[in-house]
Amino acid sequence: MRTAAETTEVRRPSAVRALTTLLAVTAAATVVVELLNYWYAPEQEFGLAVRTGWAMLRSLGFLVLIGHVNRGRTVARPFGLILAVTTVFAVGRLVVPREGVPALPGLLGFGLLTALCVAVVALLYRSDAVGGHLVRHRKSLVVEGGTISWREVAPKRTPVTGWLLTSRVAAFTYSPLMLVPALVAGGSILDGRIRAVPAVLFWFVVGIAVSYLVLFCTAFLMRGRAWARRLLVAITLGVLAVDLPLCWWLLGVDGLVRDGGPLVAAALLALYGLWRAARAGESPTPVRHRGW
Numbered sequence: 001m002r003t004a005a006e007t008t009e010v011r012r013p014s015a016v017r018a019l020t021t022l023l024a025v026t027a028a029a030t031v032v033v034e035l036l037n038y039w040y041a042p043e044q045e046f047g048l049a050v051r052t053g054w055a056m057l058r059s060l061g062f063l064v065l066i067g068h069v070n071r072g073r074t075v076a077r078p079f080g081l082i083l084a085v086t087t088v089f090a091v092g093r094l095v096v097p098r099e100g101v102p103a104l105p106g107l108l109g110f111g112l113l114t115a116l117c118v119a120v121v122a123l124l125y126r127s128d129a130v131g132g133h134l135v136r137h138r139k140s141l142v143v144e145g146g147t148i149s150w151r152e153v154a155p156k157r158t159p160v161t162g163w164l165l166t167s168r169v170a171a172f173t174y175s176p177l178m179l180v181p182a183l184v185a186g187g188s189i190l191d192g193r194i195r196a197v198p199a200v201l202f203w204f205v206v207g208i209a210v211s212y213l214v215l216f217c218t219a220f221l222m223r224g225r226a227w228a229r230r231l232l233v234a235i236t237l238g239v240l241a242v243d244l245p246l247c248w249w250l251l252g253v254d255g256l257v258r259d260g261g262p263l264v265a266a267a268l269l270a271l272y273g274l275w276r277a278a279r280a281g282e283s284p285t286p287v288r289h290r291g292w
Helices: 014-040 046-070 076-095 104-126 128-133 162-172 174-190 194-221 226-282
Strands: 139-144 147-152
Touching (some): 014 046, 014 076, 046 174, 046 226, 076 162, 076 226, 162 226
16 A cells, blocks of 8 residues: 555655746747748858757757756756857857848847846756755666665765866867867868868867767866866867867858857866866865855
């Protein structure tokens, strides 16, 4: 017989329910705004199609974030911050055409999407109810007492600050933010720029290699290794040193702004997170910042 305690359903706080609804609306708005931008674009070229497709994929990121929020995962905050910031940059770079003024529907959509992203970040970091909900860790198989169970397991490593998690999530965006402009530059090969083939191939190889470097580096970063922080700084500077000149050379100033801007934003967030985490670690009595 089931007891009353077993049948009682724990109701999520209203702020958490509001956040999941807001994330669903933001995911839908991302798709709509991108389609509007593409529809009103003077030239529906290959590069615009690639950038639009990548920006629309971010709607899936918001759906993944909904899953993290529903499960109360601690990673939801840094993931939501990076997703919101890079979404604003990704959409904003497509609103302004190469020539002329932006279309009014695109501007209105961008303003709405920006407001939604700001609201998402505000709820994630300024709501005490949401902060009290996002405290769970991932689940895994646990063997104990001769039985196997699937339950939440606290990480064995030393607890890390939210800023360090933010740096980790930001660093994971380096690879896709490099591969998207590399794919756009690949379209220039079809236009007869054969001399660009080695540079585009190099761009792809570096973009893929960065994903593995970041995975290796952040694994030790979460374990508090000082050398991993220095390595992540070196990776960040190296990514900027490779990506920005290639954006300028192969895609022009327009590509430098549209594709280099989101990468610079992610790099600044990663470096700022490392700096804040270092300050918290050096403080004799660390202060728990609101929202972390």
